[in-house]
Amino acid sequence: MTDIDATDQAILRLLSRDATLSAASIGRSLGLTQPATWRRIKRLTDAGVLAGRRVVLDNAALGFGVTVFLGIRLATKGRTSLEDFERAVTAIPEVQVVQHVLGQFDYRLRITARDISDFERILRRRIMTLPGVGQVEANVMLSEERRPGPLGAAP
Structure with missing residues (x-):
């Protein structure tokens, strides 16, 4: 397990709410540079904390009620x-x-x-x-x- 600090937790919260956010936009929200944010996301991914990003489909809108x-x-x-x-x-x-x-x-x-x-x-x-x-x-x-x-x- 990797050490997860408060900044990593904030990144994870933002990505769990919207997985399409770019490293630049996450960095702007947290006062980090894009490269620093990207390195943190890569470290979390390499450590297996971020196991993927998903699109959430609306089943009802697709006809599955x-x-x-x-x-x-x-x-x-x-x-x-x-x-x-x-x-x-x-x-x-x-x-x-x-x-x-x-x-x-x-x-x-x-x-x-x-x-x-x-x-x-x-x-x-x-x-x-x-x-x-x-x-x-x-x-x-x-x-x-x-x-x-x-x-x-x-x-």
Whole structure:
């Protein structure tokens, strides 16, 4: 782990809010030069603190109005069934997140669908046919509130 000072934290807060900010604009906000800011960003990237930059898509604007969280308990457990399940589930484009979890279920999936009928099709034709699927529990997302990361909101 790299040492992260207050300036690094401020850079991370700004980038977490808008990953398209340039080093020059971040530097101007923090009273740093563009090269000094760029060196800090490069150091954070090289250390693995910055693991990438993402574009956040508006699923509803793209016609995907339903998000469902699925808890899946595998019927059979073992190394082979976990690998087979993970390989198969990550190939389904509507599955946005696959989390291997500890608790009541073995996996938690985040699925986007156009509507409830589209979700039913995905569930019946894609999820329920995956290797090892046993119990499934669906929770439809009603709303989502974005929360700041562990560094909190930018000052």
